[in-house]
């Protein structure tokens with residue numbers, strides 16, 4: 001009993017429906033039968049839709065709006081049956097399309113309608129005219145690649161299913177929202193469609209919460225892995241020299257082999273040490289870094305190996321040393337050459353037997369610690385001179401890694417600049433425009449005797465001195481240059497050039513700097529650059545360590561008076577505290 005139904009959809013036909021709409025402003029409510037309705041701007045819904053799409057993607061958004069419409073269709077089917085109890089099936093069914101129209105969703109022009117509830121027969125074809133969703137796409141989203149009348153489609157499917165008491169599915173075969181002439185829809189029973197799994201999938205409750213949870217877990221895992229693969233500068237660099245280091249570190253990381261890091265001061269040895277740790281099986285265990293040069297020689301043993309109560313005057317409480325704190329993990333001893341002979345002997349025992357005794361204690365404690373050491377001096381030389389134990393040297397030198405100075409990996413400077421700028425922008429809550437071209441040029445030509453640490457300091461200074469939305473200029477990176485006569489050390493291309501000795505000395509004399517002040521300034525700068533390490537500072541200035549120590553002592557106690565001496569002591573204590581902070 002097939003029938004081609006071409007209804008006129010007259011206004012009177014839906015009088016029973018439209019009379020159900022009541023605006024009760026006094027209550028702040030609109031009703032359609034029993035359902036509370038909302039009158040809202042289409043543009044509001046449009047921006048909501050755009051947001052949903054950008055938030056969860058087109059496919060998910062489609063499911064979301066299909067279900068929204070479906071729910072609404074189910075409720076309207078209930079209303080239709082209630083309002084048209086005695087009418088023919090087709091007329092009852094028509095309440096659906098009429099309600100779409102009444103609600104302003106779309107005007108429906110039925111092309112075919114062949115329905116019979118008892119036989120489970122359902123064939124409906126229609127054209128949708130001026131669907132609100134096409135409107136939305138035109139104004140807010142632009143043309144899409146596939147039909148867009150999702151809510152209306154969901155509505156039709158929900159309404160049809162509730163009306164028929166079986167699964168009815170509507171598909172939009174062409175849509176103006178994706179450039180077709182008309183919006184055409186076909187509705188059939190699920191059985192007739194055949195495979196409807198892809199459509200049905202839209203109606204399964206969205207596992208977005210589960211997926212989000214799963215994603216969060218994945219993100220956490222990835223972060224962990226990133227941490228393992230990424231030290232602070234680790235991963236920053238693409239120069240061949242740097243890549244070789246990464247490969248070597250990969251090989252060294254596994255197992256417990258002692259690693260000896262060699263290279264100039266400031267090349268980032270601690271970062272490399274941390275990378276070795278993070279790439280090892282010990283990654284979850286502690287990483288403890290100690291700068292041996294920053295700890296007074298008479299405290300180094302108790303600092304490293306701990307102290308028992310009453311071991312010496314002032315040892316009021318028993319205290320675990322850095323080795324015990326690193327148990328299960330990795331300890332990094334920077335400037336290992338500064339260890340006293342006694343500390344060297346204890347370290348050797350820890351390496352050989354995996355046990356230690358605290359200073360002043362007699363209990364033997366087991367420790368399982370992977371050792372990474374570093375020095376920027378020649379350890380072999382120190383062994384020859386009797387300053388460092390040969391047997392300990394052989395233990396430490398199992399896997400030596402030479403870290404190149406920054407000037408040998410100039411290609412990495414732009415990446416490092418970007419990295420440090422990001423860090424300092426965050427730290428100082430501002431955003432500069434980055435280095436000016438001249439400043440970058442200067443960075444690429446500078447020799448960076450202080451290596452990465454010096455670069456980081458220069459960039460931090462640059463960020464401090466530069467306002468947001470301004471470029472960091474050469475002068476803020478290299479303040480020493482600004483003092484020099486203009487053009488003296490900067491060529492017209494912004495290149496840093498060797499200063500002419502003459503003009504520099506002239507300037508010093510012009511400014512009335514005394515020889516003593518000059519010496520004091522040189523020594524202080526050398527000490528700062530070498531992290532208060534006297535041996536290194538001595539080498540920088542071409543002095544022996546005793547000669548340097550003698551001059552420093554003179555500088556502190558005699559020439560500059562007690563206040564400067566206090567300042568020096570304070571700087572020393574602070575560097576000591578800093579190294580402790582890094583380790584914990």
Ligand SMILES: [Zn+2]
Pocket residue numbers: 128131134147148149172174175176177182183184
């Ligand atoms: Zn459409």
